[in-house]
Amino acid sequence: MRIALFITCVNDLAYPQTGIAVTRILRRLGHTVEFPAAQTCCGQLHANTGYRNDAVPLVRGFADTFDGYDAVVVPSGSCTAMIREQYPRLHPAAASVAGRTYELSELLVDVLGVTDVGAAFAQTVTYHPTCHGLRMLRLGDKPLTLLRHVRQIRLVELDDATECCGFGGTFAVKNEAVSTAMLADKCARVRETGAAVLAAADNSCLAHIGGGLDRARSGVRAMHYAEILAMTGDDA
Structure with a gap:
């Protein structure tokens, strides 16, 4: 192929x-x-x-x-x-x-029919399903299925996971106050999980949420889930 x-x-x-x-x-x-x-x-x-x-x-x-x-x-x-x-x-x-x-x-x-990509990542991770993946592509639990097969990972559920983070491309620029409020809610839910890492399928959303988490000095790292799947343990 x-x-x-x-x-x-x-x-x-x-x-x-x-x-x-x-x-x-x-x-x-x-x-x-x-x-x-x-x-x-x-x-x-x-x-x-x-x-x-x-x-x-x-x-x-x-x-x-x-x-x-x-x-x-x-x-x-x-x-x-x-x-x-x-x-x-x-x-x-x-x-x-x-x-x-x-x-x-x-x-x-x-x-490709693969769910285990041979990854290992010894961290506590929570996952945010981004809007386009959730509502347009209907990815369902495919990214989570892949993450569940990562060795040493500890996945924790994110409350209100399907709520938008408030980014939405130009939405965050044109509707700053609403976007900021949505971001605050999402960051609060992430911090409640106690996770060390927030994963998602879109770096644009991760930039938005990660920025909010950084400004709050939360200590939570934002990572694209592909980067977790690429880990083998030695480089985590």
């Missing part, structure tokens, strides 16, 4: 370790991961703020760049949702590649 990694803008610019983790996981499972250098933004920012026509060239570019791959893996629920849900409407020719694009847990569990 030819697998390509779509790193996404946020990860490429601020969290490159997440893309490295995805590659490490898949290589451990015996797969080769390619990184097409021509990839750019998926166009989500443009489409979600009303500039749909400006998103179309980016959609075309994605379709051309990832044409020919059996699967495209994306360490982001929101970008995966953009590709799968909006691409076919914005540019019908992109429907084929959109149908072969998967969030990491979908690729591992549904396509």
Whole structure:
């Protein structure tokens, strides 16, 4: 299977370790991961703020760049949702590649049939299911299933887990007061778990929650769940 990694803008610019983790996981499972250098933004920012026509060239570019791959893996629920849900409407020719694009847990569990990736992580972890993964991709418990198979991990339940963290892209900018209140609620729930690590499938949400946790000096570390799955114990 030819697998390509779509790193996404946020990860490429601020969290490159997440893309490295995805590659490490898949290589451990015996797969080769390619990184097409021509990839750019998926166009989500443009489409979600009303500039749909400006998103179309980016959609075309994605379709051309990832044409020919059996699967495209994306360490982001929101970008995966953009590709799968909006691409076919914005540019019908992109429907084929959109149908072969998967969030990491979908690729591992549904396509490759893997739930144990050989990880070990001796920390207490709680998991926040981000909105796009929960409501658009309907990931269900796939990320949690993968985390449950991590050796030495202690998973603790997050109360009100399905409540939005308040980020929502430009929502956090346009509705600062509401976003801040939602963030305070989410940070309080995270701190109540006693977890050392907060995991999620989107680094954009983790940046928002992690910032709130840092400002409160909570000591809780925000990590993309792919980075946990990439751990083998010696590097935890």
